[in-house]
Amino acid sequence: MNISVLGAGTWGLALARMLALDGYNVTVWSAFKSEVDDLSINRCHKNLPGMVIPDSIVFTEDMAKACRDMGVIVFAVPSPFVRSTAAKAMAYIPDGQIIVDVAKGIEPDTLLTMTEVIKDELNKDGNHQNIKLVALSGPTHAEEVARDIPTAIVSACLDMDVAKVVQEVFSNTCMRTYTNTDVLGVELCGALKNIVALASGVVDGMGFGDNTRAALITRGIGEIRSLGMSMGANIQTFSGLAGIGDMIVTATSNNSRNFRAGQLIGKGVPVPEAVTQIGMVVEGIHALNAAVKLAAKYHVDMPIIMAVDAVVNHGADPRQELARLMVRPKRSEIETTEVETRFESSLYTNRRNKMKRVITYGTFDMLHYGHINLLKRAKAMGDYLIVALSTDEFNWNEKQKKCYFTYEQRKALLESIRYVDLVIPEENWDQKRTDIHDYNIDTFVIGDDWKGKFDFLEEEGAEVVYLSRTPEISTTQIKSDLKK
Numbered sequence: 222m223n224i225s226v227l228g229a230g231t232w233g234l235a236l237a238r239m240l241a242l243d244g245y246n247v248t249v250w251s252a253f254k255s256e257v258d259d260l261s262i263n264r265c266h267k268n269l270p271g272m273v274i275p276d277s278i279v280f281t282e283d284m285a286k287a288c289r290d291m292g293v294i295v296f297a298v299p300s301p302f303v304r305s306t307a308a309k310a311m312a313y314i315p316d317g318q319i320i321v322d323v324a325k326g327i328e329p330d331t332l333l334t335m336t337e338v339i340k341d342e343l344n345k346d347g348n349h350q351n352i353k354l355v356a357l358s359g360p361t362h363a364e365e366v367a368r369d370i371p372t373a374i375v376s377a378c379l380d381m382d383v384a385k386v387v388q389e390v391f392s393n394t395c396m397r398t399y400t401n402t403d404v405l406g407v408e409l410c411g412a413l414k415n416i417v418a419l420a421s422g423v424v425d426g427m428g429f430g431d432n433t434r435a436a437l438i439t440r441g442i443g444e445i446r447s448l449g450m451s452m453g454a455n456i457q458t459f460s461g462l463a464g465i466g467d468m469i470v471t472a473t474s475n476n477s478r479n480f481r482a483g484q485l486i487g488k489g490v491p492v493p494e495a496v497t498q499i500g501m502v503v504e505g506i507h508a509l510n511a512a513v514k515l516a517a518k519y520h521v522d523m524p525i526i527m528a529v530d531a532v533v534n535h536g537a538d539p540r541q542e543l544a545r546l547m548v549r550p551k552r553s554e555i556e557t558t559e560v561e562t563r564f565e566s567s568l569y570t571n572r573r574n575k576m577k578r579v580i581t582y583g584t585f586d587m588l589h590y591g592h593i594n595l596l597k598r599a600k601a602m603g604d605y606l607i608v609a610l611s612t613d614e615f616n617w618n619e620k621q622k623k624c625y626f627t628y629e630q631r632k633a634l635l636e637s638i639r640y641v642d643l644v645i646p647e648e649n650w651d652q653k654r655t656d657i658h659d660y661n662i663d664t665f666v667i668g669d670d671w672k673g674k675f676d677f678l679e680e681e682g683a684e685v686v687y688l689s690r691t692p693e694i695s696t697t698q699i700k701s702d703l704k705k
C-alpha cells in the first residue's frame with residue numbers, strides 16, 4: 222500500500238520510518254524544498270539523533286505527487302498548519318480517501334479539532350463528502366518510536382471498519398494499535414493534555430515533586446473528562462491510551478516539549494523566551510486559548526487549565542496560581558457524578574436482578590391523566606415499559622373508534638412521557654401472544670375495564686395485572702363535555 226505523510230517533522234518522520242520498515246511505499250511531503258533536499262540527501266533529522274531515514278522513503282514538495290494513489294494520507298504537520306495543508310491538498314485528494322490525522326490541537330477561532338478542520342477545509346469544494354477521517358493518538362514520543370521502543374496508540378474513527386484498516390496499517394512488533402470510535406474524545410485528550418503537561422513542567426521547574434505532578438495529572442485528566450463528557454465524548458476514552466496514557470507520557474517526560482517549556486517557565490523564564498529556547502512548536506500554548514473558550518462555552522470548571530492560562534497569557538506568578546489551586550473550596554471526587562453514580566448502580570442492581578419489562582395496550586386518544594395514572598403504575602411494576610398503541614386502522618376496524626389524534630401524533634405524545642420507554646403499533650387483537658416473546662415481557666398490564674379478558678397471556682409466561690381505571694375521566698367524557 223502507498224502511504225503519504227504530510228509534514229516532515231519528528232513525528233511524521235518517525236511514523237514514515239516505521240511504515241517504510243513495515244514494507245509500505247512511503248512518500249513524505251514537506252512545504253519546504255530546502256527541507257526536502259536536506260532530508261533526501263542526509264537521511265536524518267536534527268531532532269531525531271541516531272534515527273536513519275530508510276532509503277525507500279521518497280521526499281517531495283509536490284502535493285499532487287504526495288496525494289495521488291495513496292491508501293492512506295497522514296496529516297503530520299503542526300496543528301496551526303493543518304488547515305492550510307488541507308487547502309493545498311484539496312485538489313489532489315480523491316473523495317473517499319482515508320485520512321489519518323496525528324496533529325494534536327484545537328483551532329483557536331473555530332474550536333474545531335484537527336479532523337474537523339480537515340473535513341471543514343476539504344468540504345469547501347463540495348467534492349469530499351465521503352472522506353474517512355481517523356484520529357491516531359496516544360502515548361507516543363516520536364523519539365522513542367524512532368528507536369522501535371514498544372508503543373501503543375489509538376486509531377479512532379466513527380466508522381469502526383475504517384478504524385480497523387488504520388489499526389492494521391499501524392500495527393507491528395513495535396506499535397500496538399487499538400481502535401475507538403470516539404474521535405472527539407481522542408482528539409480532545411490529545412490537544413488538552415499538552416496544557417496539563419505544561420503545568421506539570423511548571424511545578425517541576427518550581428522544584429515541586431512527584432506528588433504535585435501526580436495530583437496535576439489526575440485532576441487534569443478529570444477536567445478534560447468533564448469537558449469531553451459535556452461535549453458528547455465517551456467516558457471510557459479518558460481512561461484509555463489517548464487519555465490518561467498520553468497524559469502520563471507527556472506530563473512526566475523530558476521528551477515532551479510541553480513539559481520542558483513548562484520547566485523553563487517554572488524557573489522564571491518569560492514565556493516567549495521559553496518557547497524560543499525549546500525551538501519547536503509548543504502545542505500546549507496553542508491549545509490554551511481554545512481550552513479556555515470551550516470551558517466557557519460548555520460551562521465546565523477547569524481550574525488547572527485556567528491557572529495555566531493565567532501564567533502563560535496573563536503574566537500571573539506560577540507560585541501564586543499553585544497556592545490558589547491548593548486552597549480552592551473543598552471538593553469530593555464523586556459529588557458531581559453522585560446522581561450518575563446512583564443511576565449506574567441502580568442499573569447494575571436491576572441488571573443483576575434482570576430488568577423487568579412491562580407491556581400495555583391502548584388507544585390513548587386525547588391523552589389525559591387517567592392514561593398517565595395507568596402508565597405510571599405500569600412502569601412502577603418493572604424497569605422498562607412498552608406501550609402497544611392501537612393504529613388508526615385497528616381502532617376503526619376493531620374498536621369502531623375514530624381518534625381525534627392520528628397514530629403518529631398519539632405516538633409522539635406517549636414517547637414524551639418519562640414512564641414510557643418504547644411505543645410499538647397494536648395492529649390486531651392477537652399480537653399479544655407473540656409480543657410477550659418478541660419483547661421478553663415479564664408483566665402484561667391493562668385497566669380493569671378489561672378484567673379477565675387477557676388471563677390467557679399467563680400461558681405465555683407473563684404475569685397479567687389489571688389496574689383500576691381512573692373513574693371520572695375518559696376520552697368520551699372529554700368529548701361530550703366539550704360539546705356542551
Ligand code: C2G
Nearest residue numbers: 582583584585586591592595667668690691694695
Ligand atoms: N384508562 C384508565 N383510566 C381511564 C381511561 C383509560 O386507566 N379513565 C386505561 C385503560 O384501562 C387502558 C389505557 O388507559 O388500560 C388506555 O385506554 P384506551 O385508550 O381507552 O384503551 P382501550 O381502547 O381500552 O384499548 O388490546 C387492548 C386495547 O387496545 C385497549
